[in-house]
Amino acid sequence: MRAGTETKGERTRRRIVDEAAALLNVRGYHAATLEELMAATGLRKGGIYNHFDSREDLVLAAYDRNVGVVAALLRSAFAEHRGAPERLHAFVEVYQRFVHEPPFPGGCPTLNGALQSRGTEPRLTERVRGVVHELLDDTVARIVRGGLRRGELRDGTDPDGVASVFVSSIEGALLLTELLGDATHIDHVAAHLHDYIDSIATSEELR
Amino acid sequence: MRAGTETKGERTRRRIVDEAAALLNVRGYHAATLEELMAATGLRKGGIYNHFDSREDLVLAAYDRNVGVVAALLRSAFAEHRGAPERLHAFVEVYQRFVHEPPFPGGCPTLNGALQSRGTEPRLTERVRGVVHELLDDTVARIVRGGLRRGELRDGTDPDGVASVFVSSIEGALLLTELLGDATHIDHVAAHLHDYIDSIATSEELR
Amino acid sequence: MRAGTETKGERTRRRIVDEAAALLNVRGYHAATLEELMAATGLRKGGIYNHFDSREDLVLAAYDRNVGVVAALLRSAFAEHRGAPERLHAFVEVYQRFVHEPPFPGGCPTLNGALQSRGTEPRLTERVRGVVHELLDDTVARIVRGGLRRGELRDGTDPDGVASVFVSSIEGALLLTELLGDATHIDHVAAHLHDYIDSIATSEELR
Amino acid sequence: MRAGTETKGERTRRRIVDEAAALLNVRGYHAATLEELMAATGLRKGGIYNHFDSREDLVLAAYDRNVGVVAALLRSAFAEHRGAPERLHAFVEVYQRFVHEPPFPGGCPTLNGALQSRGTEPRLTERVRGVVHELLDDTVARIVRGGLRRGELRDGTDPDGVASVFVSSIEGALLLTELLGDATHIDHVAAHLHDYIDSIATSEELR
DNA sequence: ACTGACGGGACACCCCGTTAGT
DNA sequence: ACTAACGGGGTGTCCCGTCAGT
Numbered sequence: 026m027r028a029g030t031e032t033k034g035e036r037t038r039r040r041i042v043d044e045a046a047a048l049l050n051v052r053g054y055h056a057a058t059l060e061e062l063m064a065a066t067g068l069r070k071g072g073i074y075n076h077f078d079s080r081e082d083l084v085l086a087a088y089d090r091n092v093g094v095v096a097a098l099l100r101s102a103f104a105e106h107r108g109a110p111e112r113l114h115a116f117v118e119v120y121q122r123f124v125h126e127p128p129f130p131g132g133c134p135t136l137n138g139a140l141q142s143r144g145t146e147p148r149l150t151e152r153v154r155g156v157v158h159e160l161l162d163d164t165v166a167r168i169v170r171g172g173l174r175r176g177e178l179r180d181g182t183d184p185d186g187v188a189s190v191f192v193s194s195i196e197g198a199l200l201l202t203e204l205l206g207d208a209t210h211i212d213h214v215a216a217h218l219h220d221y222i223d224s225i226a227t228s229e230e231l232r
Numbered sequence: 233m234r235a236g237t238e239t240k241g242e243r244t245r246r247r248i249v250d251e252a253a254a255l256l257n258v259r260g261y262h263a264a265t266l267e268e269l270m271a272a273t274g275l276r277k278g279g280i281y282n283h284f285d286s287r288e289d290l291v292l293a294a295y296d297r298n299v300g301v302v303a304a305l306l307r308s309a310f311a312e313h314r315g316a317p318e319r320l321h322a323f324v325e326v327y328q329r330f331v332h333e334p335p336f337p338g339g340c341p342t343l344n345g346a347l348q349s350r351g352t353e354p355r356l357t358e359r360v361r362g363v364v365h366e367l368l369d370d371t372v373a374r375i376v377r378g379g380l381r382r383g384e385l386r387d388g389t390d391p392d393g394v395a396s397v398f399v400s401s402i403e404g405a406l407l408l409t410e411l412l413g414d415a416t417h418i419d420h421v422a423a424h425l426h427d428y429i430d431s432i433a434t435s436e437e438l439r
Numbered sequence: 440m441r442a443g444t445e446t447k448g449e450r451t452r453r454r455i456v457d458e459a460a461a462l463l464n465v466r467g468y469h470a471a472t473l474e475e476l477m478a479a480t481g482l483r484k485g486g487i488y489n490h491f492d493s494r495e496d497l498v499l500a501a502y503d504r505n506v507g508v509v510a511a512l513l514r515s516a517f518a519e520h521r522g523a524p525e526r527l528h529a530f531v532e533v534y535q536r537f538v539h540e541p542p543f544p545g546g547c548p549t550l551n552g553a554l555q556s557r558g559t560e561p562r563l564t565e566r567v568r569g570v571v572h573e574l575l576d577d578t579v580a581r582i583v584r585g586g587l588r589r590g591e592l593r594d595g596t597d598p599d600g601v602a603s604v605f606v607s608s609i610e611g612a613l614l615l616t617e618l619l620g621d622a623t624h625i626d627h628v629a630a631h632l633h634d635y636i637d638s639i640a641t642s643e644e645l646r
Numbered sequence: 647m648r649a650g651t652e653t654k655g656e657r658t659r660r661r662i663v664d665e666a667a668a669l670l671n672v673r674g675y676h677a678a679t680l681e682e683l684m685a686a687t688g689l690r691k692g693g694i695y696n697h698f699d700s701r702e703d704l705v706l707a708a709y710d711r712n713v714g715v716v717a718a719l720l721r722s723a724f725a726e727h728r729g730a731p732e733r734l735h736a737f738v739e740v741y742q743r744f745v746h747e748p749p750f751p752g753g754c755p756t757l758n759g760a761l762q763s764r765g766t767e768p769r770l771t772e773r774v775r776g777v778v779h780e781l782l783d784d785t786v787a788r789i790v791r792g793g794l795r796r797g798e799l800r801d802g803t804d805p806d807g808v809a810s811v812f813v814s815s816i817e818g819a820l821l822l823t824e825l826l827g828d829a830t831h832i833d834h835v836a837a838h839l840h841d842y843i844d845s846i847a848t849s850e851e852l853r
Numbered sequence: 854a855c856t857g858a859c860g861g862g863a864c865a866c867c868c869c870g871t872t873a874g875t
Numbered sequence: 876a877c878t879a880a881c882g883g884g885g886t887g888t889c890c891c892g893t894c895a896g897t
Contacts, residue, residue: 034876056352059869070870072877080869139411140347145263154412161408189408189420190401197404198396201368204346205361213396221424240896241857266887277888279859287887448854470766473891484892486855494891553825554761559677568826575822603822603834604815611818612810615782618760619775627810635838654874655879680865691866693881701865 038076041066046087050131054084054149055141085152091134092156098123099164109172110226113191114219116165120195121215124208132203135160136196161188172226182225191218245283248273253294257338261291261356262348292359298341299363305330306371316379317433320398321426323372327402328422331415339410342367343403368395379433389432398425452490455480460501464545468498468563469555499566505548506570509537513578523586524640527605528633530579534609535629538622546617549574550610575602596639605632659697662687667708671752675705675770676762706773712755713777716744720785730793731847734812735840737786741816742836745829753824756781757817782809803846812839 031039048065049057059080063069077083102115123133131137135156142149165188172178198214201207238246255272256264266287270276284290309322330340338344342363349356372395379385405421408414445453462479463471473494477483491497516529537547545551549570556563576599583598612628615621652660669686670678680701684690698704723736744754752758756777763770786809793799819835822828 037876053350053352056350058867060867069878071872071879074870075876136407137350139407141350143260143263143344143348145260150411157408157411183420185416186420186423189405189417190424193404193408193417193421194397194401195404196407197400197402200343200346200403200407201364201396201400204357204364209392210396210400213390213393214400216393217397217428239857244858265885267885276860278861278890281888281890282858451854467764467766470764472889474889483856485857485894488892489854550821551764553821555764557674557677557758557762559674564825571822571825597834599830600834600837603819603831604838607818607822607831607835608811608815609818610821611814611816614757614760614817614821615778615810615814618771618778623806624810624814627804627807628814630807631811631842653879658880679863681863690882692868692883695866695868696880 034076037068037072041068041073041076041083042086042090045083046090047129047131049084049087050091050129050134050137052131053141054088054138055145081146081148084146085148088134088138088149088152091129092138094128095119095123095134098128109168109175109177110222110228112168113165113172113187113222116168116191117195117215117218117222120199121211124199124202124211133196133199136199136203139196140200157192160192161185164188165191177227179225179227187225190221194218241283244275244279248275248280248283248290249293249297252290253297254336254338256291256294257298257336257341257344260348261295261345262352288353288355291353292355295341295345295356295359298336299345301335302326302330302341305335316375316382316384317429317435319375320372320379320394320429323375323398324402324422324425324429327406328418331406331409331418340403340406343406343410346403347407364399367399368392371395372398384434386432386434394432397428401425448490451482451486455482455487455490455497456500456504459497460504461543461545463498463501464505464543464548464551467555468502468552469559495560495562498560498563502548502552502563502566505543506552508542509533509548512537512542523582523589523591524636524642526582527579527586527601527636530582530605531609531629531632531636534613535625538613538616538625547610547613550613550617553610554614571606574606575599578602579605591641593639593641601639604635608632655697658689658693662689662694662697662704663707663711666704667711668750668752670705670708671712671750671755671758674762675709675759676766702767702769705767706769709755709759709770709773712750713759715749716740716755719744719749730789730796730798731843731849733789734786734793734808734843737789737812738816738836738839738843741820742832745820745823745832754817754820757820757824760817761821778813781813782806785809786812798848800846800848808846811842815839 044065044067045062048061052061059070059073062073062080062083066073073083077086098119099116102119103112106112106115120133135153138149138153139157142153144150162185166184169178169182169184169187173180173182173184194214194217195211198211201210251272251274252269255268259268266277266280269287269290270280273280280290284293305326306323309326310319313319313322327340342360345356345360346364349360351357369392373391376385376389376391376394380387380389380391401421401424402418405418408417458479458481459476462475466475473484473487476487476494476497480487487497491500512533513530516533517526520526520529534547549567552563552567553571556567558564579602580598583592583596583601586592587594587596587598608628608631609625612625615624665686665688666683669682673682680691680694683701683704684694687694694704698707719740720737723740724733727733727736741754756774759770759774760778763774765771783806787805790799790803790805790808794801794803794805815835815838816832819832822831
């Protein structure tokens with residue numbers, strides 16, 4: 026299929042996913058009922074089930090869409106920075122900006138998916154695991170490995186350790202921010218991580 | 233009635249809370265059904281409703297119980313250490329040990345409660361908020377303030393910032409550990425926090 | 440047993456009936472739950488079941504008590520009047536006064552019992568039937584028959600017809616009064632019945 | 647869609663209301679359980695809840711249907727008579743015929759609704775109040791007012807008083823008839839009311 | 854005689870999925 | 876492709892009754 030060309034069915038499907046994505050991230054991937062999804066999409070049950078075999082399939086598609094938005098933010102941020110320290114700074118800033126200028130309401134979809142899928146939604150849980158693994162290994166740890174290779178980060182820095190710290194503290198801060206309705210937590214954590222980046226960077230230049 | 237003596241009802245109630253607490257932390261505070269709670273406690277609906285006015289009340293009691301266990305671990309850890317840096321180290325170690333030698337299965341109840349109460353369980357959410365606030369303000373930030381007064385921590389250290397960083401990164405690490413079934417995340421974060429504590433402590437002595 | 444002497448058990452039983460009677464006439468003989476009866480009597484379930492084999496038995500006893508109060512009002516009113524027209528006037532006045540100066544809240548127990556026992560409470564229905572039959576045949580119709588014998592009422596007056604009219608219109612008026620919260624209905628009906636009595640009385644003297 | 651055409655859903659909904667109306671008037675608007683309604687309509691819960699948001703909504707619709715039948719009987723009776731005395735006679739006869747040739751079993755829905763909604767079914771109670779008010783003010787009292795204007799009824803006749811007497815005694819008679827299974831009560835009351843109408847009519851002609 | 858504890862059975866409501874229509 | 880109609884299972888809650896204790 027050529028870019029820009031969509032059959033009518035595809036357009037409808039896309040619209041369903043878009044509306045569902047917005048709703049689910051706010052109301053909860055598990056809590057939102059099919060009735061609410063019907064109201065959000067303006068379609069009836071049968072209309073939705075024409076495009077998705079089950080509510081779960083729609084939820085997964087919507088989750089992917091929301092995660093994709095965040096991934097795109099990261100990609101575009103990385104496109105502007107080459108060095109490992111810079112990219113790590115950018116990584117933090119993306120999430121910080123995500124809180125203060127959210128591209129869609131409801132907070133971080135990765136976190137929300139992780140929170141709400143416990144036990145009841147195994148396929149979503151699996152999907153979240155994949156996303157988080159990618160965040161850890163293919164994003165943060167990869168940046169660190171590249172930085173080590175290029176000598177931008179101190180020898181002995183553990184890529185996996187950095188990844189754990191970054192993802193843990195950021196997702197934890199998003200959780201606090203969301204739970205308490207207080208954005209200072211992500212700011213405090215961001216400041217800490219910026220310091221941390223500087224402490225493991227070989228370069229002397231201050232940000 | 234003498235202290236230390238329990239009527240039959242109190243014993244049963246305690247047993248219900250204990251069994252429910254174990255179940256709910258694993259199955260989910262929201263997902264676990266009353267039927268499962270009946271199976272876990274060995275009582276019928278009538279029996280449970282004799283001790284609790286609603287499923288929600290039981291859930292809250294079970295949540296309190298689980299949170300109380302963690303609080304007790306913290307208290308006993310703090311009882312062995314006086315200085316602020318030592319207490320912060322102990323704080324981290326409690327959570328690290330919590331993962332490796334869990335007093336009950338299912339992970340951190342605070343986190344689980346926060347995860348599963350989104351929107352659907354307002355009273356539980358409120359409870360979690362209280363617990364997290366206590367963790368931030370009355371535990372970590374208070375320790376830091378004491379350390380500043382006594383000159384154990386560097387001037388300029390922000391108690392609230394430290395609290396945000398500690399709670400965020402630890403809860404985030406617990407989330408990763410739980411989600412991915414991989415305890416290295418809490419270990420990485422713990423190591424990082426230990427370093428961080430040393431970096432803000434005035435004392436030169438290494439741990 | 441001598442009058443005025445009550446064993447402790449009898450006193451408790453009487454207290455249960457009294458409190459239950461007051462509650463049931465207001466909350467409804469069918470709607471009031473055992474929990475409410477417990478609260479009203481200050482006893483626990485077992486305490487009540489010591490005196491009554493079932494909720495239904497207590498309801499019946501309470502109903503009898505309430506009906507007995509009305510019956511006593513009628514008896515004492517009849518004791519002051521000998522002639523049939525006078526007694527019929529008195530009959531009407533008892534119910535009219537019952538509305539304006541109720542001896543207990545909730546309205547006419549006969550009516551309430553009739554209303555609330557439909558289908559679900561067969562024994563109470565049977566009891567109500569008996570009470571209404573007594574009201575029709577042994578009270579109103581009997582007065583009319585006496586009046587006919589003594590020539591106080593016009594020949595050709597049908598005792599059963601008068602009874603139907605009196606009981607129907609009075610109970611109907613109580614229903615309207617209760618349903619709409621408007622006491623004018625019983626007043627209108629009372630005025631009408633007083634006129635009706637005068638129209639079937641042989642005596643010329645106006646009331 | 648053309649008038650007079652019913653979709654399948656409308657037909658089913660109508661059938662639900664019809665069957666429910668018949669059942670509820672007999673079994674009781676409060677007592678009849680959803681299971682019984684399912685059996686009566688031949689539908690499952692899901693099918694019923696597709697047409698009604700709650701059991702209460704169905705009950706109200708069924709009540710309205712039954713009341714509507716009685717209202718239609720009154721309207722058609724009034725259509726054949728113009729004068730106030732004639733219409734009052736017709737009013738009485740409608741209810742008398744209602745007992746002897748009931749259009750549906752279970753007796754007068756207005757009465758049944760009033761009886762069974764005490765406290766437990768506030769919306770039904772409100773509905774019944776409206777129906778009774780209409781019966782009093784917009785039906786009987788209005789007829790009397792018209793009769794007074796046209797000089798068909800004696801001056802000094804109180805429309806509200808007549809309404810109270812008519813509705814009270816008829817509903818009371820229906821109550822007795824239903825409670826005791828004895829139709830003579832409505833007949834006695836009807837005879838009385840016919841006499842009463844003649845006594846307040848200016849016309850000399852006997853019925 | 855009275856309490857506390859527990860069983861057991863309804864009951865109304867929710868919500869996902871599917872199929873007959875159009 | 877989309878709607879309306881319907882099935883069916885599960886959920887929390889209510890509430891009466893009973894039985895062991897004391």
